[in-house]
Amino acid sequence: MQDDVGITSIQNSTIERVIQPPLAALATLRQKLTAGERLVLDIFHSKLPAGWEIYVQPHLNGLRPDFVLLNPNAGIGVFEVKDWDLTAMRYYVKEPKNGYPELWASREGSDFRIQSQNPVTKVHLYKKEIFDLYCPRLQSGNGWAAVTAGVIFPFAPTNAIKALLGPFLPNDPDGKYAAYQPISGAEDVSSGNLAAIFPEWGRKSSIVMSADLADDLRGWLVEPDFASAQRTPLDLDSNQRNLAETRTESGYRRIKGPAGSGKSLVLAARAARLASEDKTVLVATYNITLWHYLRDMIVRGLSSPEIVKGLTPAAKFENVTLTHFHLWCKHVCYEAGLGGRYEQLIAAATTKAANKQLLEVGIANLAEEALSSPDVGRYDAILVDEGQDYRPLWWNVLRKACKPQGEVVLVADATQDIYGTAEAWTDYVMKGAGFQGGRWAQLGVSYRMPPDAIPFARTFAEKFLPEDSVDPPISEQLSFDSGYYPCRLRWVQCESLDVGKVAASEIVALMRHTGIASGLANADITVLASDMGCGSAIVEELDVRKIRTVDTFGNDHRRKKMGFYMGDARVKATTLHSFKGWEARLLVVCISNATHRESLALIYAGLTRLKRDTNGSWLTVVCSAPEFSEFGSTFPDFFEASPQRIPAHA
8 A cells, every 4th residue: 555655646746847757657667666666756756846857767878776866957866775674684794805895685594795786886886877978078076976876775774774884885084975975764765854865955056067968868867769668558550450350261361561561560469369368379580689579569469458358467478489480490309309410410510501501491301300299389379570581491390380270470571581582482382381372461551660761761672672572661641741750861971991980970969869858768779780890890989989789799699689679778789680670769770781682671671660759760871882872862961971071970
């Protein structure tokens, strides 16, 4: 009941202030507020003057403090809240190792070091990074005082907490800096003693703080677009809903449509519905990175009224398995006891030609043999996304893992055929793949792209892609003009050696568009590179500027792909290939070459990743391939860079 009362009092407050995420979204945060965090938020919202902005669990370039408070005139506060119960666990400090004390805890006779969770250490890291990275224009010296770093313990006695954490606080015999590093406890929270929790709350002005400094920080504090999207149910039109809620008589269905038409949306919605009915579902992709995107959409689908209407609310995501074809092959080989033969195949592929043969045929054939074993798992439904990347052999092997009377769905877009496999899907092959006639289910309207961006994608497809593969997006017929979804389209043509520097400069420029007005965060910026070398150069340039990225470049790129997801709080950087099927509102596409048909399809895929929004979208293309200069010059904002004319955004 205490939690409910806290939420009610926050929502009923009459004070107008900026709170991100909005109060109405508190109950739907993926990382729920603790009881202590709710109490602290209640105090901040009800007692702070109206000029203070409150950011809850902000995405701070890879860090996640519980609260950041911002007042453009007065300063910054960053707080960590710990619901520790000192009666349930014993906390203590061990003698210094290498000169540094360590915080330990003891529970049920086992001792463990509280390393990453030491709240004093964490909150001072937040303060240092705000000062060094996110407000780099703060003056050295006095500027340090602009940031208060506090730790709050809503359920632990103040004196006990201060005694415990004293060894981790800077030496301050005169109490000169105590106001900037407050530690408060249960008595302060229960009485709403804001002066103890945040001593600087009453400051009305500061000689070191300014509106410009606040703007520097806001781009890192505003809730990213992807985070707010994760809390909303899937939104389907009547055609999409029909495909998501029904099956064909045979159980086989094929769906095609251009970029942004909702192919992955339908697939995720169908997976959610089947999972809600306690059916086992295998969702197969080609790209590893696409798993995270589909997973988020399936989770959203499990709470979508359009999908789960009339079903039990406790829909089960555990009924869904996400994989890519070759990983699935590996698993079935091991399940069937063919793990040794699988490893022998891998070890024998010592040349490029042998590895190509292995990926295209060898692994698939062994997996097909493994399927004769009763130990291999079967599924009620198998759904394949980006089907144009699959070879007919792979599809025919994969569908054998479907239970009798099960369901198999293939979605595809030939325009994004980056491997040259789509042409293998002839009508004759289709009949042998389980599709016994009938037409493709068609999705033709683009709901992803801003209307103003669609003509450029269409022109690129018609100009550079094979005629028989072109299936460009069609704009939704809106009752309002294209200005409802504004977008900025910029093309920068440059020399190949300058791609990294130019792209980094453009990314810094995009950061000026983030903040409350646009509803965008720096974490929404996504960089797509045409190749590994180009991407690595960009990441290195961003690192020089102290901008962290989550990327998929380098020798360990396969492992990095497993950790690449939009929910990460850093700037995203990956290849055009790995971002197929995804979307973003702040997009930087970097093109360093266009040597073959597949690279052209990749560029098209990158141009169509732009996500529309009423608050605006931004697409910047940085290109060093001269073949596209003429096309790029048709963009509303075209800039021809040179070593002497790199955009001076940084």
